[in-house]
Amino acid sequence: MTLCVDITAQTIGKIGIDIQAQTIGAIDINIAASAVKLAITINAGDITGNLPIDITAQTVGNIGIDIKAQTVSQLNVNIAASAATITVSVTGIANFSIVAQEVGVYLQPEWAAKEGNDKNFYLTAVNMGWHEGVYASYVVPSGKTLYLCGLSFRIAAADAANYDHHLYGYASLIDWTADINLATIGGLGGGGIPCPKPVTIPEGHEFKLELYCEAGVDCHLLASSWGYEI
């Protein structure tokens, strides 16, 4: 049986269609109206095969995709728009394979240095005696957080004749406002440590880079710390 419907009215308020046939061979729908609102709800528990979607509209406001399948064999996304913002929220494990030669992946410290947001602190002191110390201080500006990724120091005898003495010193990173010693390193002649998990100083807190001489002779010292501020 064939049911042909040809509606040429200029406006149609509402058309209700209720198909209860057990099988439907094919339904071709061609909507040429200038504006159409089409709500589609698919309640199928499982969709097998392919679900091709081709959107050629000049602008698309919002497309929400919620995939709850326990496994997704392949998901190809090809975005050719001149500008696109993609927000991806992944729970669990996400494996990324980037094969494009022109893609660079930066960790935040590297990216901050590339973007000019890196911070580097240096402290020098001369003729320091036993347990004498100095510090450099810096208050983190409002709206920023300071992330420190490393600390190093050097101690050397002020007098060349004392080069072989027990030249011990240490350097510390301190959140002075919170009264927390965040990291300390000591050693003979100097030392250094990287911080894979950056040491953080919040906005408005005073950070101090401290440097102490614990040698029995006068020494020259210097210390440095580096990181970024965003």
Add this chain to the structure above:
Amino acid sequence: MEGLRRLYSGDFNHMSQERQPDGSVIITLSKRGEGRFYRFRVRDLYGPDEEILEEEVIDAAPPQYILDRMKEAQKHGRTDNVGPADTQEAPVP
């Protein structure tokens, strides 16, 4: 006051501090690509009586002869050193 402004706004990449015997501190700030240092001596840093005692802006751009050599190297498609001493190749024995 530009140095102090940069200190408080975090507008720098490098900062060095040198404590002075009188309790003041000499601070040097620089920002990559600007070609100048802001060097100033301040008393009571971050304290209620903070005061700038001295301030100077130091030109840190490469000397003109270095810039000229770089320009010459780029003109010839070379990136290595092409200073006068390097342009004379060793004689072949």
